[in-house]
Amino acid sequence: MKTDVAVIGTGLSALAAARTVQQAGRQVVLVWPGLSSLYFLFATIDVIGYPTATATESVADPAEAVARLITREPSHPYARAGMDAVHAGTRLMLEWFKEAGLAWQGALNRNFLLPTATGTPKPCCLAPASMTAGDLSRPEPIVFCGFTGYQDFAPELAASNLKRQWGAADVSAIRVTAPGYGPDRLFTSVDLARSFEDATFRDAVAAQLREHVSGDGARVGVPGVLGLTRPGETFAAFQEAVGHPVFEIPTVPPSVIALRLFDRLRKHLQEAGIEIIWAAPAHAAQVTDERCRSVLLKAAGHEFPVEAASYVVALEDWVDGAFRAGVHTVRDPFFHEPITWNKVPTDRTAESLFSTQPFEQVGYALTDRLQPADENGKPLARNVFCAGGAMAGYDPSGTKSRGGMAIATGYRAAREALAA
Amino acid sequence: MITEEFEPTTDTVEEEASVEACTKCTACNTVCPVARSTDIFRGPKALGPDMERFRSPQEAAVTPGLDLCSGCKLCEVTCPSQVSIQEYIRRAQNQGAREKGRSLRDWVLGRTRLLGRLGSMTAPLANFGNSNPLFRVLMERFVGIHRRRPLPKYQWLTFERWFKRHPRPVKSRRKVAYFYGCWVNYNDRRLGERAVAILERNGIEVVVPHQQCCGIPAVVNSNMDLARRYGQQNVRHLTPVAQEMDIVASSTSCGLMLKHDYGHLLDIPGSERLGAKTYDIMEYLWMLHEAGELDTDFQTVPMRLLYHAPCHLKSHGIGYPAMRLLRLIPGVKLEEVDEGCCGISGTFGVKVEKYDLSMKIGRRLFDAVKAAGSDYVLADCETCRMQVEHGAGATSAHPLEILAKAYGHG
Numbered sequence: 001m002k003t004d005v006a007v008i009g010t011g012l013s014a015l016a017a018a019r020t021v022q023q024a025g026r027q028v029v030l031v032w033p034g035l036s037s038l039y040f041l042f043a044t045i046d047v048i049g050y051p052t053a054t055a056t057e058s059v060a061d062p063a064e065a066v067a068r069l070i071t072r073e074p075s076h077p078y079a080r081a082g083m084d085a086v087h088a089g090t091r092l093m094l095e096w097f098k099e100a101g102l103a104w105q106g107a108l109n110r111n112f113l114l115p116t117a118t119g120t121p122k123p124c125c126l127a128p129a130s131m132t133a134g135d136l137s138r139p140e141p142i143v144f145c146g147f148t149g150y151q152d153f154a155p156e157l158a159a160s161n162l163k164r165q166w167g168a169a170d171v172s173a174i175r176v177t178a179p180g181y182g183p184d185r186l187f188t189s190v191d192l193a194r195s196f197e198d199a200t201f202r203d204a205v206a207a208q209l210r211e212h213v214s215g216d217g218a219r220v221g222v223p224g225v226l227g228l229t230r231p232g233e234t235f236a237a238f239q240e241a242v243g244h245p246v247f248e249i250p251t252v253p254p255s256v257i258a259l260r261l262f263d264r265l266r267k268h269l270q271e272a273g274i275e276i277i278w279a280a281p282a283h284a285a286q287v288t289d290e291r292c293r294s295v296l297l298k299a300a301g302h303e304f305p306v307e308a309a310s311y312v313v314a315l316e317d318w319v320d321g322a323f324r325a326g327v328h329t330v331r332d333p334f335f336h337e338p339i340t341w342n343k344v345p346t347d348r349t350a351e352s353l354f355s356t357q358p359f360e361q362v363g364y365a366l367t368d369r370l371q372p373a374d375e376n377g378k379p380l381a382r383n384v385f386c387a388g389g390a391m392a393g394y395d396p397s398g399t400k401s402r403g404g405m406a407i408a409t410g411y412r413a414a415r416e417a418l419a420a
Numbered sequence: 421m422i423t424e425e426f427e428p429t430t431d432t433v434e435e436e437a438s439v440e441a442c443t444k445c446t447a448c449n450t451v452c453p454v455a456r457s458t459d460i461f462r463g464p465k466a467l468g469p470d471m472e473r474f475r476s477p478q479e480a481a482v483t484p485g486l487d488l489c490s491g492c493k494l495c496e497v498t499c500p501s502q503v504s505i506q507e508y509i510r511r512a513q514n515q516g517a518r519e520k521g522r523s524l525r526d527w528v529l530g531r532t533r534l535l536g537r538l539g540s541m542t543a544p545l546a547n548f549g550n551s552n553p554l555f556r557v558l559m560e561r562f563v564g565i566h567r568r569r570p571l572p573k574y575q576w577l578t579f580e581r582w583f584k585r586h587p588r589p590v591k592s593r594r595k596v597a598y599f600y601g602c603w604v605n606y607n608d609r610r611l612g613e614r615a616v617a618i619l620e621r622n623g624i625e626v627v628v629p630h631q632q633c634c635g636i637p638a639v640v641n642s643n644m645d646l647a648r649r650y651g652q653q654n655v656r657h658l659t660p661v662a663q664e665m666d667i668v669a670s671s672t673s674c675g676l677m678l679k680h681d682y683g684h685l686l687d688i689p690g691s692e693r694l695g696a697k698t699y700d701i702m703e704y705l706w707m708l709h710e711a712g713e714l715d716t717d718f719q720t721v722p723m724r725l726l727y728h729a730p731c732h733l734k735s736h737g738i739g740y741p742a743m744r745l746l747r748l749i750p751g752v753k754l755e756e757v758d759e760g761c762c763g764i765s766g767t768f769g770v771k772v773e774k775y776d777l778s779m780k781i782g783r784r785l786f787d788a789v790k791a792a793g794s795d796y797v798l799a800d801c802e803t804c805r806m807q808v809e810h811g812a813g814a815t816s817a818h819p820l821e822i823l824a825k826a827y828g829h830g
């Protein structure tokens with residue numbers, strides 16, 4: 001099928017790119033072979049949490065820290081996207097969330113410090129309103145609340161870790177029962193989230209909390225399962241019934257908080273008439289005279305060609321299996337070009353699981369306009385632009401900058417695609 | 421030591437044994453309409469790739485609840501790693517039926533051609549029986565078809581016989597072969613007539629080659645051997661045709677069988693050549709439009725339409741061509757009801773033990789349809805249409821019907 005811009009990917013960068021094209025009044029098609037890592041997404045948008053991968057002091061002012069990073073590392077994806085794209089992309093997304101009915105909070109000049117499910121303080125820039133009462137710069141005592149039989153959140157662990165790491169004294173843990181969830185039932189956060197949409201269930205849980213949480217002014221941290229389809233209403237009703245400020249803590253996948261975001265943005269695009277091609281991974285770009293003429297999708301039975309004036313390739317690299325690695329080379333799913341890869345296999349991983357991994361740095365080499373390029377810096381196709389995790393030469397995990405970088409590059413790649 | 425260089429043309433391990441590609445992310449479980457509606461179903465991850473490791477051709481490892489998978493394939497559509505989840509479940513269901521034996525009901529439901537032939541031959545009688553409450557109680561008791569499930573009406577004149585008498589157009593730009601499927605042949609000839617009229621209006625001569633049931637009813641009733649037999653017959657009859665022209669199907673699931681399942685699920689040799697030439701009819705018409713060959717001299721159709729995308733359409737990987745086409749028609753107000761599976765899944769929701777579950781799955785869709793209000797709810801799949809009519813009391817139609825109206829046919 002034909003369109004102005006084709007965006008390939010389902011992640012945050014793909015969404016940001018699609019929205020950018022839509023706002024410019026041009027036609028966009030999204031190619032979505034399956035849920036992206038957005039689905040695992042911890043649920044906040046991290047712009048920059050630490051100034052460097054090894055720093056221990058978290059960033060207070062993300063905009064300033066990104067600006068500094070850009071001068072220090074001119075090949076960093078933030079530098080390639082540019083400071084303007086960081087600002088414009090963030091503005092675009094926040095406005096979009098609002099229009100789509102998603103209550104989010106945050107701004108580029110401050111970070112929240114929110115507790116994770118293991119009680120680690122995590123800096124993040126934008127977060128759902130249902131999470132921000134957990135901000136550790138606030139003084140109120142915290143009560144972590146789990147559900148008997150629910151394995152994905154252990155309130156005792158969160159409390160003891162937070163005490164140890166944050167030195168917070170007034171942290172405690174309780175467990176309440178979730179009606180209907182007996183010990184013999186296997187369930188996940190998604191099941192709980194669906195139950196929380198039911199007022200009887202919600203009130204039964206809230207009643208137990210009211211009974212257990214005594215201290216005035218205490219806030220209650222619960223796993224992020226407060227509703228799936230109408231999160232705003234469910235959260236407000238629950239908080240009201242509990243009678244204390246409540247905050248959600250994202251759980252391991254399936255992260256309900258992420259699903260809400262993803263589902264809502266997807267539907268919002270579809271409501272605006274933007275077409276999504278499901279279940280068809282892209283597997284070849286047809287390039288002639290330095291221009292990509294079509295991207296072939298592996299549809300049922302035959303290839304489904306998407307012919308666009310320009311393309312945004314918003315892939316992850318490893319998490320979503322976009323790149324295929326052999327012993328000596330890595331290839332991408334479009335150009336089937338070999339991509340730079342450490343020659344010696346043992347150089348590809350670091351000893352500690354938690355340090356920066358060299359294999360994470362694999363990706364497309366880029367031109368200044370975010371076009372995937374060959375070894376000599378020549379674009380593989382003039383009308384293809386890269387966003388998100390498939391860029392070479394950086395690992396976002398240490399600096400906690402993945403979400404912000406996805407948005408900035410998605411925005412910038414889409415602007416380039418519009419201009420191409 | 422591994423020294424071999426990666427060969428870009430060979431498929432990776434994951435594609436050969438996609439069970440290896442499962443990262444246990446549980447994305448599939450979150451979208452499964454059955455898991456959402458009952459807590460006795462263990463979900464696609466457990467029943468698909470997890471259990472698959474314990475299965476072999478000798479051992480089916482039939483686990484409780486396996487038969488509750490409706491076959492909607494939404495899990496596969498969602499899986500980030502393209503695991504053939506439903507195929508694993510299907511094979512295990514089939515193996516289980518082979519071991520335990522099939523009920524008379526499932527035997528019959530797998531044979532829509534037989535049912536269709538009997539039904540259309542005795543049309544008034546069959547339709548009377550299918551809507552007679554007493555008969556339906558007996559049918560529930562002795563056959564296992566839920567008494568409240570409306571059954572399709574049979575028509576005396578089949579599409580096949582209608583087409584034989586249909587005059588060929590004098591002039592045509594090209595030819596296309598039409599796979600009409602059992603529904604059009606025995607229950608809804610009108611839809612077939614519309615398909616023919618629309619194609620002919622665009623200068624395309626329609627050919628109706630000899631064909632068999634696509635086999636999906638047999639697949640979903642755990643009779644893959646029968647489905648394979650049907651599939652082989654179709655491959656034999658249609659492959660020579662496919663060398664000369666494209667094939668279009670107006671039923672989503674028939675199309676998916678020809679395109680994909682013959683090769684992947686049923687392992688029918690040579691079926692890829694047929695699949696490569698098969699198109700969904702809306703997909704085909706959109707291609708015509710992009711090639712500048714579709715007559716867009718439409719009449720105004722002042723209607724409020726809701727579109728429900730059938731699950732199996734998502735598996736086609738072609739987007740929603742019906743929506744694109746209908747948006748070309750002046751006057752049409754079109755919206756998608758994006759509430760997931762309708763719940764019927766072919767013959768799934770017909771069965772006495774699954775009827776309630778099927779209605780529960782569809783409730784979100786029914787509520788949305790009722791709340792929105794419309795002249796028609798459109799769906800490319802016939803059982804989706806039956807289900808929204810039954811569950812939401814709405815009037816439904818295949819998107820082709822609207823296109824036909826825009827061309828001035830009724």
Ligand SMILES: Cc1cc2nc3c(=O)[nH]c(=O)nc-3n(C[C@H](O)[C@H](O)[C@H](O)COP(=O)(O)OP(=O)(O)OC[C@H]3O[C@@H](n4cnc5c(N)ncnc54)[C@H](O)[C@@H]3O)c2cc1C
Binds near residue numbers: 014032041315322390
């Ligand atoms: C467990 C986990 C927790 C995380 N937590 C956070 C967090 O709290 N905050 C944060 O900011 N970030 C977090 N991240 C990072 C998160 O992945 C990103 O912020 C964001 O989702 C990145 O978006 P993206 O568009 O760049 O990539 P992705 O979301 O990974 O999207 C890549 C897309 O490419 C598609 N694709 C792959 N191959 C093909 C092909 N052949 N054809 C077509 N499409 C293809 C995939 O289907 C996918 O849709 C987390 C990641 C993980 C795994």
Ligand code: SF4
Binds near residue numbers: 441442505
């Ligand atoms: S979605 Fe795919 S990868 Fe994830 S658990 Fe299900 S089968 Fe495995």
Ligand code: SF4
Binds near residue numbers: 452488489491
């Ligand atoms: S095919 Fe549908 S019903 Fe079956 S497991 Fe997958 S999502 Fe669930």
Ligand code: SF4
Binds near residue numbers: 491732762763801803
């Ligand atoms: S009948 Fe329609 S909505 Fe229902 S399972 Fe089949 S394709 Fe999905």
